[in-house]
Amino acid sequence: MPRDATLEDVAKHAGVSLATASRVLNGSTRQVGRELRERVEHAATELGYTTNRAAQALARSASDILGLVVHDLSDPYFAVLANAVVRAADMHGLSVMVGTTFRDPEAEIGYVATLRAQRVRAIVLAGSRIDDAAMTERLRAELDRYRGTGGRAALIGQDLLGVDTVVPDNHAGAGELARSLAGLGHTRFAVLTGPATLLTAADRVAGFAEGLASLGLPAPLLFPGPFDRDGGYAAAQRLLAADTDVTCVFAVNDVMAVGALAALRDGGCEVPGRISVAGFDDIPTLRDLTPALTTVRLPLADMGRRAVALALGTVPIVAEPAETEVVLRESTRSLLEDA
């Protein structure tokens, strides 16, 4: 098995020194005379030379890898985010190394350690923090270790780790959603809250509840459960079983809302005829659902891009949260026209 051509091979082949070959092939500030430059380039293509990035990273002590850690790539929320991050990294000439944690904080910490070992240029951490001080502290410690030696990091989620963060305005978005739904005449709400420990979920629940309270409406009924499609399904089933006078359900994210829609449909409950449903995120992949889902739009792709910019330090730190926007669609109906 022939080995890869090295820079030395190229230099020999071209009859120049290692230094010259390096200068020609990998961006240096120094000029190389036309004659030698062409000899080197020719030798390189002839030998099929490709820079060994690992060696390059070692010599330069700077890698061209960006680390990304998400909870679950098959969740369209993260898929869209990851997509944007990969794209943005590409624009900066960086490759992306992804890790998935499947919502295991332990795995998340482990993955940051792996990325630190790779000496990646920057780390982007996506996904909700959880309400677990010990875990948060350990993650923070790991990140601090990384940043302590020049590593850069950015977060998408709650600003809890002392690093630059793109924070989706969950609280405000949910509040606005509450007001919009109330504007349609709804007064009795249920919330499929997701896990109590997930801060993103908690923020949305709180924002929603406060929105209602600010209008003098009664507090919503809460149905906790997992943060995914099946969690939404199960929670909605429980809602149905509870036999309430709720006219509108807020699932704290779109994939849960999809599950809820399925459960209501399976339970013979018309949406929005009998119950209206709203989600959060406005996942592009889910826009063609019927009934089309009322939701709160998050600028996912933009958030990914901004996180990369923050991580790379190409942008001044702005604490300004990612703006949300309520999008009313068919899954919620107005009760007012009944009057």
Next chain:
Amino acid sequence: MPRDATLEDVAKHAGVSLATASRVLNGSTRQVGRELRERVEHAATELGYTTNRAAQALARSASDILGLVVHDLSDPYFAVLANAVVRAADMHGLSVMVGTTFRDPEAEIGYVATLRAQRVRAIVLAGSRIDDAAMTERLRAELDRYRGTGGRAALIGQDLLGVDTVVPDNHAGAGELARSLAGLGHTRFAVLTGPATLLTAADRVAGFAEGLASLGLPAPLLFPGPFDRDGGYAAAQRLLAADTDVTCVFAVNDVMAVGALAALRDGGCEVPGRISVAGFDDIPTLRDLTPALTTVRLPLADMGRRAVALALGTVPIVAEPAETEVVLRESTRSLLEDA
């Protein structure tokens, strides 16, 4: 800015040689005496030492990175695949570096080159090949260069590049779908074919057409277009405008089917009342659509896993294609009960 602790720092701190420190900290076959071992371990944690993987890769001339290239991470098809690949890689102790090509063959070749430069342990290439001999040849050449120096690669798609391939049985799956739909009494079909140059699309169209032919049914009407949601939407619009007697539409993938469903709905055409719709892939994220989509299931997660196994050479090469399964749901209705 303090720099990262190196193995040498650890060795000094523990009062041992570099060799010993290395043996203790990074799996060596050689034993180190208990006393020294503990001193080294202690020093390592004290200094917060983490192996520099780039240096390690250089010294060992073997990296622990797996390269993955997909067309578009935000497409749930690739998201699910990528998820499985990341998981499988993790099991083998490898990290994954992803690249997205956005269906640009040029970018695909470029990304393989990047991965070769990283000297990744193996490359998994996902996504349909295209009908472009020159491009295919160039990609093949790039892959051969990589494999020529010990690189390993696997493909998910068409077996065209001379590397181990997980090939979804598009042809047979589509054929089976055709027979199933014919079994429901349909006789006049349209196919939203996607781009003519995409082999996956072409295989499905051909398989479907042959399935119909084998039953003596007339050839389907063909509506080409892009391979994505909007492509499906546009193609379905053209179908409507054509004002045909078609009772069943086959969109060559699920996301196109979603677009088609939307177009038909927007066009006031009932599904499955007036027209039945079927897709291909059985994307999990899309299973809660209404009407639920009849489709051909592909074992996506399994395919990802198998590709990793092939790429890592942990499994003998089996040419056996990935099995498909027709899943009839509500988006297609039986015409027989009309009789």
Next chain:
DNA sequence: TACGCTTCGGAAAGCGTTTCCCACGCTACG
């Protein structure tokens, strides 16, 4: 002709690991 500049090529010292090879002290054995 001599001087100082500016260019440009090459030698060599890193970058942080691994690993080959040698040395040392033991035990076991003929």
Next chain:
DNA sequence: CGTAGCGTGGGAAACGCTTTCCGAAGCGTA
């Protein structure tokens, strides 16, 4: 008692690149 063999420790040469430093050559000017 000499020696073969094993278990451990360390020195030092890789691995493939970048970059600093030096020196040589070419140029224009006085």
